[in-house]
Amino acid sequence: xxxxxxxxxxxxxxxxxxxxxxxxxxxxxxxxxxxxxxxxxxxxxxxxxxxxxxxxxxxxxxxxxxxxxxxxxxxxxxxxxxxxxxxxxxxxxxxxxxxxxxxxxxxxxxxxxxxxxxxxxxxxxxxxxxxxxxxxxxxxxxxxxxxxxxxxxxxxxxxxxxxxxxxxxxxxxxxxxxxxxxxxxxxxxxxxxxxxxxxxxxxxxxxxxxxxxxxxxxxxxxxxxxxxxxxxxxxxxxxxxxxxxxxxxxxxxxxxxxxxxxxxxxxxxxxxxxxxxxxxxxxxxxxxxxxxxxxxxxxxxxxxxxxxxxxxxxxxxxxxxxxxxxxxxxxxxxxxxxxxxxxxxxxxxxxxxxx
Numbered sequence: 001x002x003x004x005x006x007x008x009x010x011x012x013x014x015x016x017x018x019x020x021x022x023x024x025x026x027x028x029x030x031x032x033x034x035x036x037x038x039x040x041x042x043x044x045x046x047x048x049x050x051x052x053x054x055x056x057x058x059x060x061x062x063x064x065x066x067x068x069x070x071x072x073x074x075x076x077x078x079x080x081x082x083x084x085x086x087x088x089x090x091x092x093x094x095x096x097x098x099x100x101x102x103x104x105x106x107x108x109x110x111x112x113x114x115x116x117x118x119x120x121x122x123x124x125x126x127x128x129x130x131x132x133x134x135x136x137x138x139x140x141x142x143x144x145x146x147x148x149x150x151x152x153x154x155x156x157x158x159x160x161x162x163x164x165x166x167x168x169x170x171x172x173x174x175x176x177x178x179x180x181x182x183x184x185x186x187x188x189x190x191x192x193x194x195x196x197x198x199x200x201x202x203x204x205x206x207x208x209x210x211x212x213x214x215x216x217x218x219x220x221x222x223x224x225x226x227x228x229x230x231x232x233x234x235x236x237x238x239x240x241x242x243x244x245x246x247x248x249x250x251x252x253x254x255x256x257x258x259x260x261x262x263x264x265x266x267x268x269x270x271x272x273x274x275x276x277x278x279x280x281x282x283x284x285x286x287x288x289x290x291x292x293x294x295x296x297x298x299x300x301x302x303x304x305x306x307x308x309x310x311x312x313x314x315x316x317x318x319x320x321x322x323x324x325x326x327x328x329x330x331x332x333x334x335x336x337x338x339x340x341x342x343x344x345x346x347x348x349x350x351x352x353x354x355x
Contacts, residue, residue: 008131014214019080023049028134037214072216073155087115103137151229157213162186166257175199177250182259193218266307273300278345286320
């Protein structure tokens with residue numbers, strides 16, 4: 001038995017389609033009132049679809065990241081073409097309530113069926129249903145154990161974009177601060193996420209805004225006091241008194257977003273490198289040691305050295321020296337936080353054992 005998509009999925013479902021070809025399904029879903037986003041890999045592909053279906057122009061995002069199918073806030077994940085292969089790894093699709101593939105004859109249907117069968121036998125996906133979006137038939141698998149992104153990791157609705165999101169925060173007078181890598185915002189390198197600190201009273205409103213539409217731009221959302229789901233490994237991201245200081249002394253950039261004051265920028269980034277990243281920051285333990293992480297996500301050594309020079313801080317950029325400096329400035333975590341942070345930070349464990 002076949003049903004319409006409007007009868008099968010909730011009306012407020014966020015639907016994200018990958019591997020779309022001509023945009024026909026997207027047009028139907030937008031017309032039906034769903035919150036829809038089609039993700040393509042090139043500007044040329046987006047322009048071609050928008051030319052054919054002008055209604056989809058504002059519903060197309062360009063993302064080339066290999067983990068794009070996993071990193072989004074879709075309630076319904078529509079996998080066209082070769083993206084159906086993501087069914088073979090449940091972690092790629094477990095955030096969605098429904099995983100859907102076009103029902104086309106050929107090898108892709110066979111592979112889709114085999115991937116679904118494996119997840120079905122593992123008790124992860126339910127028995128499929130056939131649904132229609134206009135003239136297109138889709139095979140819809142309900143996720144029996146969805147794990148949506150409802151904690152720190154969230155996604156900015158595509159309809160807002162980064163700049164629109166910041167404008168909304170300012171309009172709503174939300175105390176917030178972008179913690180780092182903000183120099184080129186609202187432009188952001190591909191694959192980079194935003195790290196945003198907000199005050200606890202505004203947390204619910206910011207979450208509601210982030211959940212208001214489908215998106216693929218990740219943002220890690222923390223509250224000043226480390227509220228559940230806005231924490232760092234069950235801890236506040238910074239000691240609450242320091243987090244509130246960051247918010248109170250933040251500086252508005254480009255009349256768009258708030259970032260740490262110049263001095264707080266160095267201290268907060270050093271804190272992140274030492275206590276969150278540890279050896280993974282690529283910083284040496286001390287002046288005699290060599291860096292142990294050969295490919296850190298960012299060049300913390302160079303960036304921290306530049307910020308230190310700017311503020312007249314003449315110290316070696318090592319984990320030990322930064323730890324001592326942060327302690328002198330009142331930025332070292334209290335002992336109970338250090339003990340818990342050390343569970344995932346080998347350098348901190350070694351420091352604790354040597355103390």
